[in-house]
Amino acid sequence: MKIGVKILPKNEVLDTQGRAVEGTLRAHKREVSQCRVGKYVQLEIGENDESKALAKAKEITEFVLYNPLIETYELEVVKQ
């Protein structure tokens, strides 16, 4: 089962990449209200039960993928 992990910088953290993208878009007349840039990780977990796969993905994410001081994350089941 594929689990997607969406990781974004917390709102109160200065997101330099997001600011850079905002600036580029503004310079090219494609302004957006806000842009935040984070990471997307797709884990292929050998587990058919959805809740077990999500639990394993949560454990892995908190172990090694995200930094709780400056980031938040969200899990999703990826439909094939």
Add this chain to the structure above:
Amino acid sequence: MKIGVKILPKNEVLDTQGRAVEGTLRAHKREVSQCRVGKYVQLEIGENDESKALAKAKEITEFVLYNPLIETYELEVVKQ
């Protein structure tokens, strides 16, 4: 309206970050079948119509966010 852009390296492209995470997980007895690491971008677009917001996000993504040679992307509407 918030649109999320999930960007991943194409399957045929060597994903060095993904391999590194796979190695770390293996070394810590948390093996997964596959791991791919990409980017997640959240755009806040001042547009209430879903299809218009998606069209604008698509245009921005293809203009500046992803590299069509080595990456694929997927859009999603972010529920508040």
